[in-house]
Amino acid sequence: MIRTFFALALLALSTSLCAQDDLFDLLEDETPQTQIVYATFKGTQLINAQTNETPGKGVLQYVIAHRFGSFTDDYLYNFLGLDNAQIRMQLDYGLTDKLNIGIGRSSVFKVTDGFVKYKMLQQREGAAHFPFSLTWNSSVNYRGARFTDGIDHFFSDRLSFQHSAIFARKWNANISTLIAPGIVHWNLVPSAADPNTTFHTTFGGRIKLNKRVALTGEFSLMSNPSLSDGTTFTVPGGIGVDIETGGHVFQLHLSNTRAMSNPYWMSRNTFSALDGSLFLGFNISRVFTVR
Amino acid sequence: MKSILLSFALLLTAQLSAQQYLTRQGNISFDAGSPLEDITAKSESASAVYDASSEKLGVQVLMTSFVFKRALMQEHFNENYVESETYPKASFKGLYKEGRAVGTLTIHGVSKEVDVPAEIAVQGEEASLRTEFPVTIEDFNVEIPGTVREKIDAEAKIVVDCTMKLRK
Numbered sequence: 122m123i124r125t126f127f128a129l130a131l132l133a134l135s136t137s138l139c140a141q142d143d144l145f146d147l148l149e150d151e152t153p154q155t156q157i158v159y160a161t162f163k164g165t166q167l168i169n170a171q172t173n174e175t176p177g178k179g180v181l182q183y184v185i186a187h188r189f190g191s192f193t194d195d196y197l198y199n200f201l202g203l204d205n206a207q208i209r210m211q212l213d214y215g216l217t218d219k220l221n222i223g224i225g226r227s228s229v230f231k232v233t234d235g236f237v238k239y240k241m242l243q244q245r246e247g248a249a250h251f252p253f254s255l256t257w258n259s260s261v262n263y264r265g266a267r268f269t270d271g272i273d274h275f276f277s278d279r280l281s282f283q284h285s286a287i288f289a290r291k292w293n294a295n296i297s298t299l300i301a302p303g304i305v306h307w308n309l310v311p312s313a314a315d316p317n318t319t320f321h322t323t324f325g326g327r328i329k330l331n332k333r334v335a336l337t338g339e340f341s342l343m344s345n346p347s348l349s350d351g352t353t354f355t356v357p358g359g360i361g362v363d364i365e366t367g368g369h370v371f372q373l374h375l376s377n378t379r380a381m382s383n384p385y386w387m388s389r390n391t392f393s394a395l396d397g398s399l400f401l402g403f404n405i406s407r408v409f410t411v412r
Numbered sequence: 413m414k415s416i417l418l419s420f421a422l423l424l425t426a427q428l429s430a431q432q433y434l435t436r437q438g439n440i441s442f443d444a445g446s447p448l449e450d451i452t453a454k455s456e457s458a459s460a461v462y463d464a465s466s467e468k469l470g471v472q473v474l475m476t477s478f479v480f481k482r483a484l485m486q487e488h489f490n491e492n493y494v495e496s497e498t499y500p501k502a503s504f505k506g507l508y509k510e511g512r513a514v515g516t517l518t519i520h521g522v523s524k525e526v527d528v529p530a531e532i533a534v535q536g537e538e539a540s541l542r543t544e545f546p547v548t549i550e551d552f553n554v555e556i557p558g559t560v561r562e563k564i565d566a567e568a569k570i571v572v573d574c575t576m577k578l579r580k
Binding site for chain 1: 463503
């Protein structure tokens with residue numbers, strides 16, 4: 122009897138002592154929590170490819186992008202290619218934290234584009250774990266350049282479309298990848314033998330070197346990389362560096378592309394790095410909080 | 413035999429009288445802004461615990477629970493400044509004594525002994541903690557790059573406002 126009491130008393134003592142020591146354990150929340158994975162990529166685009174990121178609600182983003190001349194084209198005479206720059210300007214706005222709309226203008230074929238980007242799924246950690254993010258991106262592109270075939274073209278002949286589903290995953294704080302299957306549709310193709318719609322898959326990734334600098338790379342494959350007239354298209358790709366400073370993201374890169382509107386770089390790229398068609402380029406984004 | 417019973421009863425009452433107060437919806441905000449940039453954030457899910465008998469006080473907050481006005485600023489806060497993935501929590505563990513909180517403040521994985529004015533008002537089944545104190549950001553190894561140094565105050569003013577409920 123006495124022994125039992127002793128045992129009980131000891132037990133009570135030990136638990137009460139425990140309770141004292143573990144007061145701070147109460148700070149830990151036992152209820153499982155879910156955390157949305159943020160900052161999979163630094164920018165809303167990688168090099169040419171769109172990432173899963175959108176600017177937040179009420180954020181106006183201005184992107185200016187250049188692709189300089191080729192290394193093989195009188196490089197010093199053309200001041201490292203700067204004299205032959207192709208440019209694209211983009212203005213976009215975050216209507217919500219997930220929905221982003223924007224317009225852009227590229228000098229290659231004088232293309233004006235409009236796009237919609239929507240974060241359909243977001244990678245989550247914790248209780249409601251979800252392994253990847255999915256963002257939809259659609260663009261309509263209007264060719265402003267005059268046709269040289271002497272035919273009076275319809276407005277619709279100038280249009281091309283691109284849709285892609287961007288699957289992205291942040292593997293850890295430093296490594297993120299994306300795979301973006303999608304289609305490009307041209308209202309006008311050179312001949313009836315050429316498909317209007319081609320299938321594309323873009324692969325991209327980044328490795329952070331430190332908190333504000335990351336290495337990036339991307340390439341994109343297409344289903345019909347040639348036209349009936351004998352034109353063959355190369356695999357567009359590039360490697361780059363992302364540098365982030367406050368509200369700016371600087372992206373400097375080497376790629377084999379000069380066009381920057383989606384259908385044009387994805388499915389009409391004829392430059393090959395193997396022939397020395399490698400171009401220095403940059404994207405600079407600046408965000409303004411409007412709301 | 414009697415003495416054992418007595419001590420057991422004593423122990424039991426001592427345990428019952430331990431007055432512990434707890435919340436998981438505490439407010440913590442901070443202001444590290446300057447005339448150039450408004451940098452304020454607030455968390456409404458801080459945990460706070462206070463034991464009136466032992467005077468122990470603990471406060472803890474998830475860094476990712478701080479909400480900023482600008483999404484990008486919030487991202488940069490977590491990604492570039494406090495490195496929330498590596499150091500997910502900030503905490504204070506110590507004692508509350510005569511209007512002061514004395515103990516260890518841990519932010520960004522760096523622990524510092526602090527002694528700051530604080531106020532705990534116990535009213536019925538509630539104990540409310542309020543304190544306001546500055547921390548020097550560099551003390552906690554949070555790196556501020558030169559390009560934004562004028563925009564961020566070297567000292568962040570932290571305001572803690574937690575209403576804890578008696579644990580039963």
